[in-house]
Amino acid sequence: MSNPVFFTPAGSLDGVVAGSVFVLDGPEARHAVTVKRLSVGESVDIADGAGTRLTGTVSEAGAGALSVTASEVVFEDQPAVRLVLVQALAKGDRDELAIETATELGIDAVVPWQSERSIVRWKADRAAKAHAKWQSVVAAAAKQARRAWVPEVRPMVDSAGLAKAVEGADLAIILHEDAKNPLRAVLQQQILDASGSAREVLLIVGPEGGISPREVTRFSDAGAVTALLGHHVLRSSTAGPAAVVLASDVLGRW
Structure with a gap:
């Protein structure tokens, strides 16, 4: 089964590499923690809506923030047409x-x-x-x-x-x-x-x-x-x- 995806503003994943810890906050973090009930150790994707996708593991799940340790950060190209x-x-x-x-x-x-x-x-x-x-x-x-x-x-x-x-x-x-x-x-x-x-x-x-x-x-x-x-x-x-x-x-x- 594919990982759940949560969005972060475009450009906020710039400079993030494998091994980095990215902190997702705001409404998306609250949705991840309180609605989806993600917990430490679960896999998740964070995307910036402009082609960059972080795949990682939840390292901390607080009331208003979700910390994710990146295992991979890739950029997905737009289709040719x-x-x-x-x-x-x-x-x-x-x-x-x-x-x-x-x-x-x-x-x-x-x-x-x-x-x-x-x-x-x-x-x-x-x-x-x-x-x-x-x-x-x-x-x-x-x-x-x-x-x-x-x-x-x-x-x-x-x-x-x-x-x-x-x-x-x-x-x-x-x-x-x-x-x-x-x-x-x-x-x-x-x-x-x-x-x-x-x-x-x-x-x-x-x-x-x-x-x-x-x-x-x-x-x-x-x-x-x-x-x-x-x-x-x-x-x-x-x-x-x-x-x-x-x-x-x-x-x-x-």
Whole structure:
């Protein structure tokens, strides 16, 4: 069974080597001691969310701190092709469910998208709170999945902002039920057959009401391609994770 993972701020593991004692404090330490009830001698991983992972043994477990003697400290590289889920805001917390599951499955970054047909709206103070909630969701999912990397939650974009992102992307794919080419074929042609020129792939998922024809045209004009994800219409919370699974298989991650 894999070790439980607890997060520490990025950079805090710099300089830590095998044999060092690292002290984890704050909420993560309290969770480790009071909730997980870790005790001296148990194995644990400490990750900084930016690729560095310490594997070690608990040497002391106090009320607000966990001391871990490092047996190994490694840096886990990002994948050669990063997958970015552009998730339209959706009602009923389906957008949060999408990014949570996609994180567990290996997404590298997520982008909140205020699409034309999104019922949910991020405005004023709510935008900052909602963005922070997304960050909390992906951090918890990364912890659950024992990941060393916490996916980046990029700033929210509207359709105009997404069109600009598509223009600058290596590859942007609109998951659409009217597409002719299967997602697998698109990925193979655009990435594998192109000698790996794509370093970042945007997977664009619309809201429950679907992506509007105007948005499809706008993103296509900016360079996006459409792809079919199976023959059934998936919910907004399901399409992104399903695409991550298929893309991970095509890219050899799994």
